Amino acid sequence: MKNKLHSGDSLPFLESLPAALVDALITDPPYASGGLHIGSKNRSTSDKYQNGGTARKYPEFTGDHRDQRTHLRWMTLWLAECLRVMKDGAPICLFTDWRQLPLTTDALQIAGFTWRGIAVWDKGEGVRPQMGRYRNQAEYIVWGSKGQMPNERDVGVLRGVYKEVVKQKDKFHVTGKPTDLMRxxxxxxxxxxxxxxxxxxxxxxxxxxxxxxxxxxxxxxSEEYKAIAIERLAQLKGHS
Known part of the structure; x- marks a missing residue:
């Protein structure tokens, strides 16, 4: 059960997996942070996150409309399943932004993980400039582990701050993360x-x-985003 991309909702998918299967969980779930009230939260994701005036349009994605209470409950549900399918000592990394940073650290711990820190993704100074305010140029990776995390994993010292700008040729999702950052x-x-x-x-x-x-x-x-992912993976195989 490896190198497969499944379709559907994440919770039933996670429930179908055997226990102690994976060595790490690294994911970028919906933040549900775009908007300060229910009306703005229910706007389309392209309206909330498409900025910079780019003419390129990206498919919509679901799950970004929840209020704080329902978002915490939802996070806890799928994270508890992740705990089950991860091996003892396996690391977990969750992307979030400043609005949902406290909630994400809570959800991680409620689900049973050990919270170990926060890494920073510095997106560069060209992101969302606002006169008289600090730039929102960073997002965060809340990370931890399933129980004790042994140092003897043949993994070196990792950076705590990753500086990587978003390049349009490498952007395939309205909130996509750079490939080099993920590498x-x-x-x-x-x-x-x-x-x-x-x-x-x-x-x-x-x-x-x-x-x-x-x-x-x-x-x-999303079947649209799944098709994009499959195409990107196929291109890798074509160049190998």
Missing amino acids: DLIKICKPGGLILDPFAGSGSTLVAAQMEGYHWLGCEL
Whole structure:
């Protein structure tokens, strides 16, 4: 059960997996942070996150409309299943933004993980400038492990801050993460291990895993984004 991208909702997918299967979980779930009230939260994801005036349009994605209470409950549900399917000592990395940073650290711990820190993704100074305010140029990776995390995993010292700008030629999702960022980030997994991403989106985690010699397992609800991910993975095989 490796190097497969499944279709559908993440929770039934996770429930179908056997226990103690994967060596790391690295994912970028919906943040549910775009908007301060229910009306703005229910706007389309392209309206909330498409910025910079680019003419390129990306498919919509679901699950980004929840309020704080329902988002915490939802996070806890699927994270508890992730705990079950991960091996003892396996690392977990969750992307989030400043609005949902406290909630994400809570959800990680409620689900039973040990919270170990926060890494920073510096997106560069060209992101969302606002006069008289600090730039929102960073997103965060909340990370931890399933229980004790042994140092003897043949993994070196990893960076705490990753500076990587978003390049349009490498952007396949409205909230997509750069491939080079993911190639660095996934190195927290033991060499050759199986990396799980239950919110695969356009496949950046899976592509990075393939490029760096890891095995991978993913799930994506959007058929449009799944097709993009499959195409990206196929292109890798075509160049290998």
